[in-house]
Amino acid sequence: MQNKANPKGSAPRPAQARAKHASSARPADRAPPPGIEGLKTRDVAVSAIYTVLVEHRPFDDAFARAAASRDLPGRDRAFARLIATTVLRHRGSLHAVLSTYLAKPLPERMGRLDEILLAAAAQLLLLQTPPHAVISLAVDQCRADSAAKRFANLANAVLRRVSESGHGRLASLDNVTLTIPDWLLSRWNEAYGPAEARQIARASLTEPALDLTVKSDPEQWAERIGAVVLPTGSIRCAQAGRVEELPGYNEGAWWVQDAAAALPVKLLGDVAGLSVLDLCAAPGGKTAQLAAAGADVTAVDKSAGRLGRLNENLSRLGLTATIAVSDALTFASEKQFDAILLDAPCTSTGTIRRHPDILYLKRPEDIPALAALQKNLLERAAVLVKPGGVLVYCTCSLEPEEGEMQVAAFLDRHTEFTRRPVMLDQETVPMSWRTRDGDLRTLPMHFADLPEGLQGLDGFFAASLVKSC
Known part of the structure; x- marks a missing residue:
């Protein structure tokens, strides 16, 4: 976790250093204790976030493996994915908020504490998840991680403060400059000009709708699915749910594109x-x-x-x-x-x-x-x-x-x-x-x-x- 002197959205110690201690975080990969509702969902999200940020592996593969290992039902799988992608789109801002409530940077040997806090902060500040459930499950996640368990009380205290006053802090931050890498934003400024580059960056950090290409009759399928027909001929759905459950999937009427x-x-x-x-x-x-x-x-x-x-x-x-x-x-x-x-x-x-x-x-x-x-x-x-x-x-x-x-x-x-x-x-x-x-x-x-x-x-x-x- 960054401190106040490190406003950019990167952690204060190199990811390579954290990767050296990845084995100490592996207990979080174990199946969660039975009967703790929602814990598996959060574990999948945290596992995927960790794999991207620390191990530098692609998200889709990481998420698929994590979700399969915990046998999540469709609705929980979708929520886990939403948590993880929300963190990736807002990592810089979420780090900045969390750092407001930390007196000093966290050490390298902390297991998946960083990712647990990021996932919890995303739920509290961006996904409107009930605070009690978020904080309780985050603490349980810390306790299940051999390297993060000593920070369980800290996580509880920090997340309570995030829940109470983090929204105001988040609103004061510029997620574009905190989350988009400097080298990439600089390239866009040069190629497109600062104003257009900022529009590109802001749009890039926004969750997209679902687009479908249909074999024929886009108007008919848009009406059946509850979508709109774009001028390009594709159809677009704002909130589609599981793709496999949409009308026309089994008939082979369309594909995601x-x-x-x-x-x-x-x-x-x-x-x-x-x-x-x-x-x-x-x-x-x-x-x-x-x-x-x-x-x-x-x-x-x-x-x-x-x-x-x-x-x-x-x-x-x-x-x-x-x-x-x-x-x-x-x-x-x-x-x-x-x-x-x-x-x-x-x-x-x-x-x-x-x-x-x-x-x-x-x-x-x-x-x-x-x-x-x-x-x-x-x-x-x-x-x-x-x-x-x-x-x-x-x-x-x-x-x-x-x-x-x-x-x-x-x-x-x-x-x-x-x-x-x-x-x-x-x-x-x-x-x-x-x-x-x-x-x-x-x-x-x-x-x-x-x-x-x-x-x-x-x-x-x-x-x-x-x-x-």
Whole structure:
């Protein structure tokens, strides 16, 4: 936990130092004592938070493992996830509030006390959970952790004060500067200007709505689900509950996909009857779009597990594609393709609203490394597309090196390719979503005119490149 002299949202001792003592925190992974209602839910949240912040592992995998080990029912699982993602979106502010009530920083050997306090503070200050339950369960969590149990009384005292006066302290803080890493905010300031960078940052720290891509009849499915149809054609639900329980899931009528992520496929135009290569295809939303549009799709990804899940989703949707487990850099084909979609690996900074762990997992040095990979992937895609064919390159990154600069460098190297500006109507892709060169650039604060709970969009870049005959 930070002290008052350390206002940024990072802990006052290196995460590596805490990781050295991870074994001392492992008792918190044990199943909680029976009969303590809600404790398993909080343990799952704390375990996922710890895995991201201290062990630097992706949230989705960490949460899935933690939830499976405790066999949580759906409603409790959803609440555990909400607690954890709320902490990741507000960590800097929550640390600052907690530090107000701490006389000195906590030591390295404290087990999962930091994460227990963060999870409790999130419930008290942001999720309106009854204080008695929050504080009691947090104390129980401390007592169950061999390294944190000596701080149980401290946790009780601090959280009571947070409950009594923490809201005022939270309201005085700037979560953007406390939670967004300095290096990332500085990059956005340079790329977009301070005013727009702040809008991007604020939107990135907001919980997103659920977007669905439907095979047909978006108005009908929006009415059945209780959603709205976006101008882009996706449908959006503010509070959807469990995805598997929504109308149309079992029928295979739709799949989960952010509205921005659904746009790059649209840049290809009419793909019915065309051979289309989807490089780096998992998790498969774009593959489903292409198959639903009548394309002969070959989906390539180097992860057999992720492609397995993609294939399961295609089966649910009643769609087909040729699946190839291969590194896209070395993928070989006897034929060239009419069109290629390259959704390249990237820093994913445009998806922080859906994946707040990116704030803690990505580093500045990741950008040049990924840009080099993207360059090589583009080189491979350039060979695989037919003369006269179209290559759509896209990333879910806000960083110019992974978008605008990448495409400019590619066109300098490949005079046989020319840029095709976005040809979609302005209702689907407003002019404000287009770069000066005519490429697609969505930002997290787009759709700000929608009602609260329905606003926002993932940050995507996409360019359509045509190979000369």
